[in-house]
Amino acid sequence: MVHHAPDPTGQTSTGTHLTAAEQAAWLEAGRLLFAQECRFFYAAQSLEQLPPTGGPELAFAGRSNVGKSSLVNALTGRRALARTSGQPGRTRQLNFFELGNRLVLVDMPGYGYAEAAKQVKQDWQGLMFEYLRGRPTLLRVILLLDARIDIKEADRAAMDLLDRAAVTYQLVLTKVDAVSQPALTRKLAEVAALARSHPAAHMEVLATSSNTGAGIAELRATLAELTPA
Numbered sequence: 001m002v003h004h005a006p007d008p009t010g011q012t013s014t015g016t017h018l019t020a021a022e023q024a025a026w027l028e029a030g031r032l033l034f035a036q037e038c039r040f041f042y043a044a045q046s047l048e049q050l051p052p053t054g055g056p057e058l059a060f061a062g063r064s065n066v067g068k069s070s071l072v073n074a075l076t077g078r079r080a081l082a083r084t085s086g087q088p089g090r091t092r093q094l095n096f097f098e099l100g101n102r103l104v105l106v107d108m109p110g111y112g113y114a115e116a117a118k119q120v121k122q123d124w125q126g127l128m129f130e131y132l133r134g135r136p137t138l139l140r141v142i143l144l145l146d147a148r149i150d151i152k153e154a155d156r157a158a159m160d161l162l163d164r165a166a167v168t169y170q171l172v173l174t175k176v177d178a179v180s181q182p183a184l185t186r187k188l189a190e191v192a193a194l195a196r197s198h199p200a201a202h203m204e205v206l207a208t209s210s211n212t213g214a215g216i217a218e219l220r221a222t223l224a225e226l227t228p229a
C-alpha cells in the first residue's frame, strides 16, 4: 500500500492514495502503538546472548552516527530511552526494547565505522549481520540513510546482504532538518531508485528528522501497519 503525507513533514517517495479520513486513521494507529509503554529489556553482545525469540521485532540499522538511537527515541517519544552520541560507535550491542507487548524494537550498532579497533568492529558488526540473517521473528529492517551524506559502500554492502538473506528492509532518510527542500527532493528520488533496484527493499522511502519530528508520525503509522494486531 502506498501512502502520502502532507509536505514538508513526512515527505515520502510516493504519491497519495488515501482520503483525508483514511490518512487520519492510519496516523492514529501509529500514534496509539507508539504511545504504549516502552521499556529496555535486553542487551546482547554475542549471538549466544540473544534473547529467546518472542514477539515480532523491528531492527534499526545503518551507518554509525546515522541517527538510529535518536530515531528509536523519537518514535517512542522518549528523550533518553536509547543512548545517543555525537561520537560514532556509541551503540555496541543489540539493544532490545519492548513496546506495549506488541512489538520489539532493536537498536543496532552502526556499520562502516572506520575508526573502531578492528577486533571490536568485527565482533559487533559480525553480531549485527548474524542477527539480521538468522532471526525468524524479524518483521522488517529499517535501514537508515543520512539525508546529508552520499550513499556509501557500506550501505550498499548492507543492502546486498539483506537481499541475499531475503530480509525485507525499508530505507528511511534521517536528519532531513539539515538539508534544503530541493536537496531532499533529489535525495528521495535517488534513494527511491535505489530501493527499486534491490529485490528485498520496500518500495516506499520515508524522510524523517528526530530533531524536528518530521516524518515521525508517518513512520509510526508505517510500522503499525506491519505489526500484527
Ligand SMILES: Nc1nc2c(ncn2[C@@H]2O[C@H](COP(=O)(O)OP(=O)(O)OP(=O)(O)O)[C@@H](O)[C@H]2O)c(=O)[nH]1
Binding pocket: 062, 063, 064, 065, 066, 067, 068, 069, 070, 071, 083, 084, 085, 086, 087, 088, 089, 090, 091, 092, 108, 109, 110, 111, 174, 175, 176, 177, 178, 208, 209, 210, 211, 212
Ligand atoms: N540534525 C540532526 N541530527 C541528528 C538527528 N538525529 C540524530 N542526530 C545526531 O546524530 C548523532 C548520532 O545520533 P545517534 O542517534 O547516536 O546515532 P546512531 O546511529 O545510534 O549511532 P551509533 O550508535 O554510534 O551507530 C547525534 O549527534 C545526534 O544528535 C536529526 O534528526 N537531525
Ligand SMILES: [Mg+2]
Binding pocket: 068, 069, 070, 083, 084, 090, 091, 107, 108, 109
Ligand atoms: Mg546508536
